[in-house]
Amino acid sequence: MITVDHVTRTYGTFTAVDDVTFTARPGRITGFLGPNGAGKSTTLRVLVGLTPPDRGAAHVLGRRFKDLPNPGIEVGVLLDASAQHAGRTGREVLTIAQRTMGLPASRVSDVLDTVGLSKEEAGRRLRDYSLGMRQRLGLAHALLGDPEVLILDEPANGLDPAGIRWMRDLLRGYADRGATVLLSSHLLHEIEVVADDLVVIGQGRVVAAGTKADLLAGAGTHAATRHAVALSNALTSAKLSHDLVPATGTTGDDRPTVLHIDANAEIVGQTAAAAGIALTELRSADGAGLEEMFLALTADTQRDRYATPHVAAHTTSPQGAVA
Numbered sequence: 204m205i206t207v208d209h210v211t212r213t214y215g216t217f218t219a220v221d222d223v224t225f226t227a228r229p230g231r232i233t234g235f236l237g238p239n240g241a242g243k244s245t246t247l248r249v250l251v252g253l254t255p256p257d258r259g260a261a262h263v264l265g266r267r268f269k270d271l272p273n274p275g276i277e278v279g280v281l282l283d284a285s286a287q288h289a290g291r292t293g294r295e296v297l298t299i300a301q302r303t304m305g306l307p308a309s310r311v312s313d314v315l316d317t318v319g320l321s322k323e324e325a326g327r328r329l330r331d332y333s334l335g336m337r338q339r340l341g342l343a344h345a346l347l348g349d350p351e352v353l354i355l356d357e358p359a360n361g362l363d364p365a366g367i368r369w370m371r372d373l374l375r376g377y378a379d380r381g382a383t384v385l386l387s388s389h390l391l392h393e394i395e396v397v398a399d400d401l402v403v404i405g406q407g408r409v410v411a412a413g414t415k416a417d418l419l420a421g422a423g424t425h426a427a428t429r430h431a432v433a434l435s436n437a438l439t440s441a442k443l444s445h446d447l448v449p450a451t452g453t454t455g456d457d458r459p460t461v462l463h464i465d466a467n468a469e470i471v472g473q474t475a476a477a478a479g480i481a482l483t484e485l486r487s488a489d490g491a492g493l494e495e496m497f498l499a500l501t502a503d504t505q506r507d508r509y510a511t512p513h514v515a516a517h518t519t520s521p522q523g524a525v526a
């Protein structure tokens with residue numbers, strides 16, 4: 204269990220983390236999401252005692268990190284995979300940690316195996332490691348003590364697709380055995396696939412927290428059609444609000460146009476059928492849900508604005524909007 208309780212951290216007059224409160228529970232993977240500079244790393248640093256908070260407190264397994272007698276055994280931490288002496292070999296890094304923690308020497312080979320670093324790679328110096336190899340070594344370091352809690356900052360950074368899949372399975376296995384897993388990431392798809400719970404942060408403040416299922420509930424429906432104007436009219440008549448999904452076909456294109464509708468697929472299908480409109484696709488918008496939720500929740504805190512063309516059924520002429 205991890206609890207972050209009203210944590211605030213300022214640098215001069217700048218508030219990097221502002222009254223942040225959330226819980227990461229055992230047996231679950233909690234995804235910590237936010238735009239660049241939102242305060243994710245600072246929060247994780249407070250959690251592991253590297254940055255003192257100005258106000259509030261963070262606890263891991265009911266204690267402050269610095270009060271854990273042998274933290275490596277209880278909590279596996281990966282904050283910055285490059286923060287190791289470049290002249291040491293991977294095996295040396297792990298051996299130092301293994302001895303410090305009082306673990307059997309066999310743990311080093313075990314975790315090298317787990318993260319897929321070969322004997323030969325473990326003998327190379329870190330300065331010669333690729334980004335993905337450093338990340339794997341960082342994970343090996345975090346897993347060394349077979350801890351009950353994992354705190355990982357951007358763990359998928361630099362991993363190839365097979366590595367990302369492997370990491371996902373590894374974290375799922377940990378959580379299924381009752382561990383608490385907290386991971387930050389910008390990779391929304393990764394978080395969407397792996398996380399049970401989500402905490403979204405923007406400009407230092409928590410803007411949403413809860414189970415992924417609750418937060419993404421009501422994601423709506425995506426319907427594709429070659430008759431977007433007619434469908435938009437039918438949806439407007441049925442008082443169903445809808446938007447054009449950005450970067451999909453527009454009138455004049457050969458591709459069907461995709462609309463996002465704030466209603467379930469059954470209602471949308473019935474509305475289209477009643478109006479005699481053929482749909483080429485009808486599906487829950489879950490897949491796009493996290494990205495849309497993330498951008499909407501953090502819109503005020505994004506440095507890169509994004510243009511969303513709106514059909515805005517109830518306010519704009521559908522013909523004008525999709526033409």
Ligand SMILES: Nc1ncnc2c1ncn2[C@@H]1O[C@H](COP(=O)(O)OP(=O)(O)OP(=O)(O)O)[C@@H](O)[C@H]1O
Pocket residue numbers: 214219237238239240241242243244245246
């Ligand atoms: N030591 C420091 N001194 C001054 N400002 C800092 C310090 N550490 C962090 N900050 C500021 O706090 C804010 C939050 O930074 P943080 O690294 O926590 O964000 P983040 O959400 O992890 O971002 P990213 O996704 O880009 O890694 C940023 O504006 C950053 O510049």
